[in-house]
Amino acid sequence: ALLVIDIQHELTKINEGSNQYKHAISFPRMIANTKRLVEAVRANRGNQDVDQGSEIIFTYLEALTDNSRDVSLDYKLSGPKLSNLPSPNSPAALLPGISPIMGEEIALPKTSCSVFQSTNLDYILRNLNVEQLVVCGQLTDQCVESAVRDAADLGYLVTVVDDACGADSEDSHQKGLHGMKGFARRVKTEQVLRELSGSSNVASTTKNDGWWLTQDPPENRSSATPTGHLISIPKPSEYLSKKDQGYQAAILRSLRAAGVKFLRYAIVDAFNTIRCKAVPLPSTMSLLPSRTQRNSWVSSCSPLDNPVSIAEVCFAGLTHTDVVVPSSNLTARNVLTLQPDLSSLRILPYAPRTAMIMCTAHNQQTNELSPLCTRGLLERVLHEAREGMGVEFCVGAELEFQLFRSEAKGGLPQPVNTTTFANTVTLNEQDDFIIALYDQLGEQDIPVELIHAESGPGQLEVVLRYSSNVVNHADDVVLARETISACAKKHDMKALFLPKTSMMTAGNGLHLHFSFRDVGSNVDNSFSDPQQPTGISLQGGYFIEGILGHLPSLLSFSLPTNNSFRRMGPGCWTGSAVGWSTEDKEVPVRVCADLNTHASTNVEFKLSDAMANIYLELAMILAAGMDGMKNGRTLRPMVTDATSEPLPHSLQESLDLLKNNEFLLSVLGPELSTAYIAVRESELQNEKSLEDEVMDAFKKA
Numbered sequence: 001a002l003l004v005i006d007i008q009h010e011l012t013k014i015n016e017g018s019n020q021y022k023h024a025i026s027f028p029r030m031i032a033n034t035k036r037l038v039e040a041v042r043a044n045r046g047n048q049d050v051d052q053g054s055e056i057i058f059t060y061l062e063a064l065t066d067n068s069r070d071v072s073l074d075y076k077l078s079g080p081k082l083s084n085l086p087s088p089n090s091p092a093a094l095l096p097g098i099s100p101i102m103g104e105e106i107a108l109p110k111t112s113c114s115v116f117q118s119t120n121l122d123y124i125l126r127n128l129n130v131e132q133l134v135v136c137g138q139l140t141d142q143c144v145e146s147a148v149r150d151a152a153d154l155g156y157l158v159t160v161v162d163d164a165c166g167a168d169s170e171d172s173h174q175k176g177l178h179g180m181k182g183f184a185r186r187v188k189t190e191q192v193l194r195e196l197s198g199s200s201n202v203a204s205t206t207k208n209d210g211w212w213l214t215q216d217p218p219e220n221r222s223s224a225t226p227t228g229h230l231i232s233i234p235k236p237s238e239y240l241s242k243k244d245q246g247y248q249a250a251i252l253r254s255l256r257a258a259g260v261k262f263l264r265y266a267i268v269d270a271f272n273t274i275r276c277k278a279v280p281l282p283s284t285m286s287l288l289p290s291r292t293q294r295n296s297w298v299s300s301c302s303p304l305d306n307p308v309s310i311a312e313v314c315f316a317g318l319t320h321t322d323v324v325v326p327s328s329n330l331t332a333r334n335v336l337t338l339q340p341d342l343s344s345l346r347i348l349p350y351a352p353r354t355a356m357i358m359c360t361a362h363n364q365q366t367n368e369l370s371p372l373c374t375r376g377l378l379e380r381v382l383h384e385a386r387e388g389m390g391v392e393f394c395v396g397a398e399l400e401f402q403l404f405r406s407e408a409k410g411g412l413p414q415p416v417n418t419t420t421f422a423n424t425v426t427l428n429e430q431d432d433f434i435i436a437l438y439d440q441l442g443e444q445d446i447p448v449e450l451i452h453a454e455s456g457p458g459q460l461e462v463v464l465r466y467s468s469n470v471v472n473h474a475d476d477v478v479l480a481r482e483t484i485s486a487c488a489k490k491h492d493m494k495a496l497f498l499p500k501t502s503m504m505t506a507g508n509g510l511h512l513h514f515s516f517r518d519v520g521s522n523v524d525n526s527f528s529d530p531q532q533p534t535g536i537s538l539q540g541g542y543f544i545e546g547i548l549g550h551l552p553s554l555l556s557f558s559l560p561t562n563n564s565f566r567r568m569g570p571g572c573w574t575g576s577a578v579g580w581s582t583e584d585k586e587v588p589v590r591v592c593a594d595l596n597t598h599a600s601t602n603v604e605f606k607l608s609d610a611m612a613n614i615y616l617e618l619a620m621i622l623a624a625g626m627d628g629m630k631n632g633r634t635l636r637p638m639v640t641d642a643t644s645e646p647l648p649h650s651l652q653e654s655l656d657l658l659k660n661n662e663f664l665l666s667v668l669g670p671e672l673s674t675a676y677i678a679v680r681e682s683e684l685q686n687e688k689s690l691e692d693e694v695m696d697a698f699k700k701a
Contacts, residue, residue: 034098063109248303249303310338316372378619395618397513398513408698413695514621553658560613575587582638
């Protein structure tokens with residue numbers, strides 16, 4: 001039987017002219033190919049040589065009651081789109097060409113993700129003597145995947161037609177197909193059509209319901225009936241998709257030619273500690289198929305897939321001294337595998353025989369992205385922005401740090417100078433260091449826009465170029481910090497990123513800049529709108545207000561230590577009250593204007609420092625802004641002393657507010673929110689004096 005899942009007007013609207021994946025590629029392809037499948041099965045039904053099978057069953061979302069009180073709990077919790085389904089008095093509308101012929105074909109309304117859970121489909125299929133299901137429809141990673149896995153568990157032979165399935169994004173489509181691996185065979189529409197057209201030739205020698213499987217068991221194959229056996233040659237696109245091993249081999253051989261001996265697989269835990277494992281390059285290359293191995297191109301071995309694992313507790317359950325916090329609810333019993341992102345691979349210029357690659361963390365059994373993975377959380381937030389809201393973000397970062405001489409004097413670290421903001425002395429004296437740092441960042445494709453002296457002793461600021469690749473930019477921040485520290489050591493200095501090294505001097509921040517553009521728009525920056533009195537677009541205003549509304553709780557992530565709060569206050573150019581303004585460095589959220597056109601270009605988030613996990617911080621700030629955009633939160637007036645709401649004065653105050661911020665907690669998820677709050681509060685109980693904290697950082701630098 002052909003099972004068509006949820007292709008209905010309410011769920012499959014296509015916005016003409018949109019460049020979003022589902023509108024431009026996925027849904028049009030799914031609709032076109034499903035129509036071809038339906039037509040072919042109907043034509044096959046009249047084939048005299050096929051006395052069984054060729055059934056078509058349509059499922060669609062429709063409640064049994066007008067107020068949808070009978071839909072599944074999952075749907076009730078998923079928002080208005082799924083909690084208010086079509087109903088008897090407002091029925092679902094199936095698409096032309098993908099609708100049942102009344103009296104001949106079966107249509108089943110369903111009220112949950114899996115059709116097998118909310119209908120009597122299994123009972124119907126047994127009565128029809130159906131043994132094989134060919135499945136298409138939407139969404140690949142949701143209702144289709146649920147149906148396929150349930151059908152396989154019930155004993156049906158399942159085929160999923162991947163180019164007749166649709167999803168919101170290519171990533172979601174591929175994840176859905178991956179989730180069906182082992183439960184169904186995966187084919188293209190063309191192959192199903194070939195099998196249907198050949199079914200009359202083989203019906204007498206096979207025991208299937210009119211569907212001809214090219215993977216017939218050997219006992220059903222006969223050289224005497226060659227016309228019954230189809231050779232399925234993969235299309236070029238299908239063949240090339242199996243070449244990933246070739247790319248990995250090329251990467252590994254290039255690394256070997258560059259003299260690389262080790263590959264570091266790295267993650268950043270929730271508390272901004274880089275954790276990595278180094279694998280000898282020859283060990284990784286030994287997993288490549290041998291040139292003499294037969295059929296090596298189809299080997300399932302991928303040397304860069306899940307190369308190492310790290311205990312789950314290391315992601316969000318340890319303090320900076322690696323003490324397990326029991327209230328984090330994390331232990332060392334479970335491990336997470338690290339899946340490398342090949343786009344992040346860099347040879348480290350300060351350790352030239354080593355390359356590092358950033359990873360995401362995945363469940364060892366299911367391969368699902370772990371809710372404890374902060375890099376994965378940022379990816380998920382960006383996916384929702386792009387696919388759910390049609391928005392793509394751009395970010396920029398400014399890293400501040402102080403240079404100290406490598407040897408302390410009188411038990412105290414000694415800054416390399418004591419000059420002032422934007423002076424030439426630091427640039428002149430540290431010219432060799434600055435040039436070496438610039439070159440090493442360039443070797444890692446980390447673009448630098450600006451370098452200048454800051455107000456603190458021995459203090460510099462490195463401005464990284466604005467980027468529309470947010471995850472890559474976060475990787476750049478992590479690698480830039482590592483490079484700055486290593487380069488300083490090579491020049492007989494130590495770089496400290498602590499928010500405060502002295503209460504008498506300026507501190508170190510990590511200011512973040514944000515803007516966005518509409519997906520598919522010709523306008524590069526949708527944050528600006530000269531027609532508005534503020535110069536900020538309505539969406540830009542909503543974004544800022546979303547951040548301001550959650551700002552007291554957001555400080556739990558952007559100012560994650562009590563030392564972070566020492567940098568905040570009147571006169572510190574950070575802001576100490578909730579509010580925004582244009583080009584005012586004394587507010588926490590500052591709108592920046594173009595130096596030439598004076599147009600508003602982006603918003604700067606100033607209450608941030610390098611103690612924060614950059615992935616987690618970006619994810620939470622962007623999510624807060626998206627909350628404002630999605631709910632149309634009107635931007636409050638520019639800040640004035642009379643209307644300013646004071647910000648928390650300590651990390652504990654911010655954490656207490658976070659505990660009651662349902663939205664931010666929902667973004668974090670229960671596992672990460674529980675662990676994050678538990679460890680941060682545990683560290684507060686063992687807080688050190690500023691002097692001790694500075695000496696500890698100096699010794700480790």
